[in-house]
Amino acid sequence: MASGQGAVVTAAVLIIGDEILSGRTQDTNLRDIARYLGVHGVDVSEVRIVPDVIEEIAGALNQLRAKYDYVVTTGGIGPTHDDITADAVAAAFGVELYEDPGIIAEMQGKWEVTPARRRMARIPAGGGLVRNPVQGPPGFTIGNVFVLAGVPSIMRGMLQDVGHRLKGGAVTLSRTVRVAGSGEGVIAAPLETVAKAHPTMSLGSYPFFAPGCFGSNLVLRSRDAAELEATVRELIAALKAAGITDVAEVAEEA
């Protein structure tokens, strides 16, 4: 597991829930998590989406936490019978769940503590809490795993208590060069020439098609700001030398 400035620090995201797999609900948490971790110098390198089945969650979690520096999970930490993420995480780590008295005490000030709500105070032994500034009980963390809610607004709130615990590496910087009116079949050759000259950089081509407009966003990524700057200039020059005229750097989306 790499860490420290300059190193590549990686994470996996494990999204838990039948409702994402069925296509009923559109996941948006990955995008928020990936951008948040990116700013903290952690690259999301793999994502898995698994059903509400303890063995599937625990199996995926054990593979991912061994392979990547961090794992962030979302979903399955509510009070209903299908919320089994705590059980699955405990099974993956081979530890018991305990009822956190602080969570129970905080609940008692707000709600009737039903057996269902009591489920949400169960934390794997050896774990710590992740603050929930939105509503409801906290998430938790154990080892290199952060266990967050699935509801996007709550997930984003919990994420704010994750960043300061990460040992991020160098932040991956990105720049986008937009080509309009030329397809990938024309862009490919100059793009490949530049990519081959910079083997440590990531250069991707993402075509777009809209009525009356087509082209491709060429995204350059690097942890080295100087090389990134030089490569952007080199790419624009190579595209223009290949006769592609409608080329411009564009701002990254927010």
Place this chain on the structure above:
Amino acid sequence: MASGQGAVVTAAVLIIGDEILSGRTQDTNLRDIARYLGVHGVDVSEVRIVPDVIEEIAGALNQLRAKYDYVVTTGGIGPTHDDITADAVAAAFGVELYEDPGIIAEMQGKWEVTPARRRMARIPAGGGLVRNPVQGPPGFTIGNVFVLAGVPSIMRGMLQDVGHRLKGGAVTLSRTVRVAGSGEGVIAAPLETVAKAHPTMSLGSYPFFAPGCFGSNLVLRSRDAAELEATVRELIAALKAAGITDVAEVAEEA
């Protein structure tokens, strides 16, 4: 691998691309694929998102195609150097890529056949084509794997040539009961009672929070229409018996 009416037929979706992992692009293909396969009696049971790295793609593909009846991949079949899905699929199956003369012939009628565009005619030996009614060259299929484009409009077009090749099982039906004004902490007990009485059914609770309104969508899923109907009625009765009054079945989202 199960198949035939009544059996459970499963699929995995393998999404290929750094731009999804970085949070730059919001994936929407999963939702379209899951709904399309669902109508054809195939349940998406796992999703992985991997970077543009041949070994990662091939490794994930070999795990998924062994575990599930079908695998659908999206992304990485364009003409640029970062489009390496065909190479990865060939590596996973241990076969060579060949250049399909039909694809080249079709290209020649439309574009200059550059070396980059020629890359898109490479098909793993033993594979067949997946028609592309939108634009550009076809996708392909090999074994139980369908390899589709990443651009959503093109992916959806290619998907129309997938359904008739699937041996689907019984279609999973779903119904939604919406509870407003009661949180999951209150809903959980009656929901669990009903869930335990119907162990072969899937009952999930998906809370929502909006200004002035909160509650949960309770989604019931089954391959048995009669049991599904009976369980919807039983769940509504159980919620009302628990003092929860704002309960109604709502139409599934389109």
